[in-house]
Amino acid sequence: MVVDTTLLYCHCEHMSTVKEERLQIRVGPADKALLVRAAAASHLNVSVFVVQAAASKAEEILAERSSIRLSREAVIAFTEALERPAEVNDRLASTMRRKRTFSWLD
Amino acid sequence: MTELHRPAPLDPRRHHREQFDSGEPVLDEWLRRYAGQNRRRDTAATWVMTDADDVVVAYASVAMTGIDRSAAPETLGKGAPDPVPALLLGRLAVDHRYANLGIGTALTAHVLATAVELNEKAACRAVVVTALNLNAWAWWERLGFHPFEPADPDQLDLYVLTAEIQATLRKTR
Secondary structure, eight states: OOOOOEEEEEEEOSOTTSOOEEEEEEEOHHHHHHHHHHHHHTTOOHHHHHHHHHHHHHHHHHHTOSEEEOOHHHHHHHHHHHHSOOOOOHHHHHHHHSOOSEEEOO | OEEEOOOEEOOTTTOBOTTOOOSOHHHHHHHHHOOGGGSSSOOOEEEEEEBTTOBEEEEEEEEEEEEEOTTSGGGGOSSOOOOEEEEEEEEEEEOGGGTTSSHHHHHHHHHHHHHHHHHHHSOOOEEEEEOSSHHHHHHHHHHTOEESOTTOTTOOEEEEEHHHHHHHHHHHO
């Protein structure tokens, strides 16, 4: 007997102007039932629910990493930058010089 | 002219964040859910800028991180490569009703100054940001951040060195 995993299709919306892409994932029947129930409880369709939940988890992981892993090329470039004498960053300097259009209360 | 409080640590009892709307639902929801000391694991500190009524108009979350260089051990000579201590500016959001006033830049400047201070007292060699999408990536790049992986379009992490921040601040002050 074949116990088939259920397919779940997700629409990944990166930006409203960008064409939607398809992500196909396999899910066991128990997990799928759980997702369907939670989506219904949130008044969302399953696809939207899964994408929102996963995006929020993904964001949290990226925003609070205790370690940033780099590729080989990136390590070499970053190490060279670290070893060079400090230079003024022109783009940063011009940003810092730009006038604020709000004022401080304190 | 809009008047705002200087950046301060988020105080969940004092600062109002229910109406915060940056246009990025993930970031808005994170701020609303934030529960201060009740968070599961407190790995990030949250800074806010607020208006005269203590309503949050922008926030940033920062965490200590390490830049792992083990992918190219030979660049570092002998011994195991230690991670480079850095500050991760993991979230930055400005309420869309306050866009284009330079608020995001002011909050970033605060975090950059924090990195310089940390580097003098302990060690903090860089500030790393992680862009949510290409628009955010372009914003950081304009500000002067460097992409870690310029050749990989899926990699949206950028950095600026603390030494560079220090040299730049000295010149613009």
